[in-house]
Amino acid sequence: MHLTLEFGGGLELLCDSVKIHNVDVELKKGLEKLTMKDLLAWVRTNLIKERPEMFMKGDTVRPGVLVLVNDCDWELSGQLETTLQEKDVVVFISTLHGG
Amino acid sequence: MEEGNTIAKRAGSRLCCLCNERKPALKRPKTLEQICRDCFYNVFEEEIHQVIVGNHLFKAGERVAIGASGGKDSTVLAYVMSELNRRHNYGLDLFLLSVDEGITGYRDDSLETVKRNEVQYGLPLKIVSYKDLYGWTMDEIVKVIGLKNNCTFCGVFRRQALDRGAAYLKVDKLVTGHNADDIAETVLLNILRGDVARLSRCTSITTGEDGPIPRCKPFKYTYENFNQNHTYAYFKKLDYFSTECIYSPNAYRGFAREFIKDLERMRPRAIVDIIKSGENFRISTSTKMPEQGTCERCGYISSQKWCKACVLLEGLNRGLPKLGIGRSRFLENSNDNRKEAKRNDGDRSIESKQCGSLDF
DSSP states (O other), X not given: OEEEEEEETTGGGXXXXXXXXXXXXXXXXXXXXXXXXXXXXXXHXXXXXXXXXGTEETTEEOTTEEEEETTEEHHHHTGGGOEEOTTOEEEEEEOOSOO | OHHHHHHHHHTTSOOOTTTSSSOXXXXXTTTOOEEOXXXXXXXXXXXXXXXXXXXXXXXXXOEEEEEOOSSHHHHHHHHHHHHHHHHTTOOOEEEEEEEEOOOTTTHHHHHHHHHHHHHHHTOOEEEEEHHHHHSOOHXXXXXXXXXXXXXXXXXXXXXXXXXXXXXXXXXXXXXXXOOXXXXXXXXXXXXXXXXXXXXXXXXXXXXXXXXXXXXXXXXXXXXXXXXXHHHHHHHTTOXXXXXXXXXXXXXXXXXXXXXXXXXXXXXXXXXXXXXXXXXXXXXXXXXXXXXXXXXXXXXXXXXXXXXXXXXXXXXXXXXXXXXXXXXXXXXXXXXXXXXXXXXXXXXXXXXXXXXXXXXO
16 A cells, blocks of 8 residues: 655654655555555555654654644544545644754 | 454444544543544644634734744644634734754754745744854853753744744734643643742733744643644644754753653642632742833843843853853953954854844
8 A cells, every 4th residue: 555654843863864764565464445544554564764662652653742644633533443545645743852 | 454453443343433434533621521533633723723712812904923843842833833824714914933042953854844844834934043142052152151040041042033024024923833741741841830920921821022023822721731732733634743852951951851651650630720720829928029111132021131132142142151051250351352253254243233133
């Protein structure tokens, strides 16, 4: 599944300072859909090059990381249970620093 | 249209609760209603307006400096203040005030952002630097004292730097982008450190009314829960700088922040409740409270003979960097030669001057 992932608020530093990633995520065998939970695990394994604890805590994002799916807060679409579709845009922004 | 429907379906097949026209983009804090971007902007801006008006933060004709670091909170603050000033005719003269601590790889970048903000929002900018005021950059300070207590220096120096910048601009008030999370962290830190005097003051929306320049925090009731400032800045595509200060991983405040974020996850009201507790602390009458006076060296507000900034600066200049931090110990003066060299290097030797030449 082709997705566009964007990292902001400092998170891009965890992925080699690249803010926008166009990725192709393989679905798990036997499953038809991709949830945010699956995507997070995929990102941690494939995109996060350092300090994964700044991005995730357990199964979900670290508190203070804002997640938008197609410009909508993922709270609206079910957080980890949000299903993703081809060409979706997912944005992760860290909020945990001084302003 | 197909795209819109799919997204609407995933978002719970609803339209924005407020306008019923557009697709929702997020949940409104406090009420948990689903609202669209435009309604979010209106709600956010109106809430800030109500806080400003309800707490009588400003008077028409006042000159107000906005503490601007280039980060998301101060950028949103600058944007919203100038917007509301225009929309509701507050009649304020707004300025941007920025502090250059001299941290390469962090502050020099974020200052570029503030310079852009000056142009984007049409607000005159004043930058005050530690180097000019104290003769030391943070990088230089860290080289001398290491990474453990550097935030103490920076915090103390910054407070004074802002006041001096504000005095230079002849403003009546200083406004900063501290939000509810920040204030809750401060309450916790003051409890952890047993700082009773600060504990009784730190939750006020306006502080320092008895000092040189009062400062207020219009975002006091904005919870980062639901990440409002970030969402606002992101959607409005505001220009802001978002990297951590390179020295901050060692800051004590980081622990309070992490803890509060975890608490908030389990109980979203944790933040506003901590602030409420802080507002309602009453100090026992038998507790001795520090009396307020002025620093003998520079005239700044102080409860001791010398203000904290003067004590720290004296320590740096005399090669006793631990002066003013915990229990004072006498260190070897092997640094003294280096200090002498500094004094004679030709540029404004602020070290030989008092802590500041502005009258308070």
